[in-house]
Amino acid sequence: MSPLTRSRQDYLKALYALAPAGEAVPTSRLAARLGVSAPSVTNMLGRLAEERLVSHAPRAGARLTPLGRRAALGMVRRHRILETFLVKVLGLDWTEVHDDAEVxxxxxxxxxxxxxxxxxxxxDEDPHGHLIPDAKGRLARRALTPLAALPRGARATVREIRDADGRRMARWKEVGLVPGAEVRVREVRALDDVFELEVAxxxxxxxxxxxxxxLVQPARVESHGARS
Amino acid sequence: MSPLTRSRQDYLKALYALAPAGEAVPTSRLAARLGVSAPSVTNMLGRLAEERLVSHAPRAGARLTPLGRRAALGMVRRHRILETFLVKVLGLDWTEVHDDAEVxxxxxxxxxxxxxxxxxxxxDEDPHGHLIPDAKGRLARRALTPLAALPRGARATVREIRDADGRRMARWKEVGLVPGAEVRVREVRALDDVFELEVAxxxxxxxxxxxxxxLVQPARVESHGARS
DNA sequence: GGCGTGCGTTAGCCTCGGCTAAAGCGCTTC
DNA sequence: GAAGCGCTTTAGCCGAGGCTAACGCACGCC
Incomplete structure (x- = not known):
C-alpha cells in the first residue's frame, strides 16, 4: 500500500466532488475534472482499486469505497480549514485562496x-459558506436552493458560493452576493434569461x-396570515 | 529548464548548508546529507549544472553558482519564516517544527x-535565533562562538540553537539554553569533558x-577598570 | 614506480504518474 | 444482423528521481 500521494488524493477528492452520494463516475468525467487523459484515469483507478479506495467495474465507472470516502472527506476538511485560515488569519481574499489551499x-x-x-x-464553515467535515469525516447535511431557481418575489439568505471562476466570484462579492447576505428576487424574465435581484x-x-x-436558503414563506 | 522541483530545491539547500561560503562539496557529503545514494547525487548535479544552478567539475565536488545561491537563500528564508510562524502564531514547540517547515x-x-x-x-530571526534572509536573499553576517569554546568564567548571551536532534533541543530548552538566555561558564574540566554552566x-x-x-555572543570582557 | 583502496562516475533498472496510438466493447441505427 | 460510433481499455513510451552493480581515477604506500 503506497501512502496516499498527492495524485491519489486528487482522484479521491474528484470522485467525491462528482458523486458525493457514492454514485458511479465515468472515466471520462474524472479525466475532464482532473485535466488528465482517459488512459491515465483507467490506470490510476486500477491502483486505487487494489488499495480498496475505489471500486472499479470495467466500463462501468468508479465509485468510492467507505475507506476512499473517508479519505476524500479528510481532504475536504483540510481544504476548507486551510481556506478559512488563508482568509481569516492571513487576510487573503476569499475569491483567490482556492489554489493555495489546493496545494x-x-x-x-x-x-x-x-x-x-x-x-x-x-x-464549521469556510469563507465560501461550505460546511467543514468534523475530524471523523462527518458532514452535516443541509438542503439549499440555487439562487437561479427562486421564483419572483422570493426572499432568501445566501449560504454557499461554489468555487468557480475567480473573476466571477470577485464580481459576486462586489455586488454583495456573499454568504449571509439577504436577497430578494424582484423580477425573473425567463425568456431573456435576466434576473433582477435586490441584494442588501x-x-x-x-x-x-x-x-x-x-446557493441560498429560502426564507419561510411570508404567508398572508403569518402564523408564528 | 524545468521548474525548481522539491528535489532540486533540497539539493541547493543542502549545498548551501554544507558550504555557505561557496566552497566545493564532495558528492559523498551531499549524499549523506540528503540520505540518497552517491550515483543519485552525481546524476542530479548533472542536471543542476545544465541549469546553471551549480558548477560541477568531475571528481572535484560541486558548488553553488550565484544563481543557485540565490535560490538556496530563498529556501532558507521560506524555511525560517515558516518555523517562526509555526511557533509564534500556531503555538507549536520550537524543538519540533523543523519537519513541518521542511515540507x-x-x-x-x-x-x-x-x-x-x-x-x-x-x-528578522526565527525561533532558533537564526537570521532570516531578506526578500532579496541578503543575509546579515554575525560572528558567534560555540558555547563549548568559552573559557572558564566567561559570560555570554545565547544567540542561535542549530537544528539538531529534537530530544537534545528539548533538553536544552528545559534547562534554559534558549536564544536570549544569559550564560556563565562556572567551570571547564577539559579532561572529563564536563562543562559547568550557570544558565539564568x-x-x-x-x-x-x-x-x-x-552559539553564543560573548559579553564584552569585564575588565578591572570597567570603562563605559 | 607499481599497486591497492576508496570515492565518483557510468550503466542499467525501477516506480510513479503522466502521454499517444490503437484496439475493443457495447449501444444504436438501419 | 451488420455497421457505425463513442467511450474505455490496452500497449507501449516518457521524464523525474531514485536504486545497485560495476568500472575507473587518483592518491598513498611500500
Missing amino acids: LEHHISDRALAAIDRLMGHP GRRVVTGSEGLDGV | LEHHISDRALAAIDRLMGHP GRRVVTGSEGLDGV
Missing part, C-alpha cells in the same frame, strides 16, 4: 492543521450563467 | 508566505557532545 492540503501535517483549526476556534438593498441585474453556484 | 517551504505560494511574514511583522541563575552540568550547536 497546501496535500502537504500540511495533521499537527499543524490541528493547530490552525484550534487557532480559529474550530470553525441594492438592485442587481444578471443573467443566469453560473448563478447556480450561488 | 511546507516547498509548497507555500509567495503570496501566502508574504502574508505570513506581514502578519508577524517581518521578523541555575547550575547546569553537561558534556560537550553536541554543545557546539549552541
Whole structure:
C-alpha cells in the first residue's frame, strides 16, 4: 500500500466532488475534472482499486469505497480549514485562496492543521459558506436552493458560493452576493434569461450563467396570515 | 529548464548548508546529507549544472553558482519564516517544527508566505535565533562562538540553537539554553569533558557532545577598570 | 614506480504518474 | 444482423528521481 500521494488524493477528492452520494463516475468525467487523459484515469483507478479506495467495474465507472470516502472527506476538511485560515488569519481574499489551499492540503501535517483549526476556534464553515467535515469525516447535511431557481418575489439568505471562476466570484462579492447576505428576487424574465435581484438593498441585474453556484436558503414563506 | 522541483530545491539547500561560503562539496557529503545514494547525487548535479544552478567539475565536488545561491537563500528564508510562524502564531514547540517547515517551504505560494511574514511583522530571526534572509536573499553576517569554546568564567548571551536532534533541543530548552538566555561558564574540566554552566541563575552540568550547536555572543570582557 | 583502496562516475533498472496510438466493447441505427 | 460510433481499455513510451552493480581515477604506500 503506497501512502496516499498527492495524485491519489486528487482522484479521491474528484470522485467525491462528482458523486458525493457514492454514485458511479465515468472515466471520462474524472479525466475532464482532473485535466488528465482517459488512459491515465483507467490506470490510476486500477491502483486505487487494489488499495480498496475505489471500486472499479470495467466500463462501468468508479465509485468510492467507505475507506476512499473517508479519505476524500479528510481532504475536504483540510481544504476548507486551510481556506478559512488563508482568509481569516492571513487576510487573503476569499475569491483567490482556492489554489493555495489546493496545494497546501496535500502537504500540511495533521499537527499543524490541528493547530490552525484550534487557532480559529474550530470553525464549521469556510469563507465560501461550505460546511467543514468534523475530524471523523462527518458532514452535516443541509438542503439549499440555487439562487437561479427562486421564483419572483422570493426572499432568501445566501449560504454557499461554489468555487468557480475567480473573476466571477470577485464580481459576486462586489455586488454583495456573499454568504449571509439577504436577497430578494424582484423580477425573473425567463425568456431573456435576466434576473433582477435586490441584494442588501441594492438592485442587481444578471443573467443566469453560473448563478447556480450561488446557493441560498429560502426564507419561510411570508404567508398572508403569518402564523408564528 | 524545468521548474525548481522539491528535489532540486533540497539539493541547493543542502549545498548551501554544507558550504555557505561557496566552497566545493564532495558528492559523498551531499549524499549523506540528503540520505540518497552517491550515483543519485552525481546524476542530479548533472542536471543542476545544465541549469546553471551549480558548477560541477568531475571528481572535484560541486558548488553553488550565484544563481543557485540565490535560490538556496530563498529556501532558507521560506524555511525560517515558516518555523517562526509555526511557533509564534500556531503555538507549536520550537524543538519540533523543523519537519513541518521542511515540507511546507516547498509548497507555500509567495503570496501566502508574504502574508505570513506581514502578519508577524517581518521578523528578522526565527525561533532558533537564526537570521532570516531578506526578500532579496541578503543575509546579515554575525560572528558567534560555540558555547563549548568559552573559557572558564566567561559570560555570554545565547544567540542561535542549530537544528539538531529534537530530544537534545528539548533538553536544552528545559534547562534554559534558549536564544536570549544569559550564560556563565562556572567551570571547564577539559579532561572529563564536563562543562559547568550557570544558565539564568541555575547550575547546569553537561558534556560537550553536541554543545557546539549552541552559539553564543560573548559579553564584552569585564575588565578591572570597567570603562563605559 | 607499481599497486591497492576508496570515492565518483557510468550503466542499467525501477516506480510513479503522466502521454499517444490503437484496439475493443457495447449501444444504436438501419 | 451488420455497421457505425463513442467511450474505455490496452500497449507501449516518457521524464523525474531514485536504486545497485560495476568500472575507473587518483592518491598513498611500500
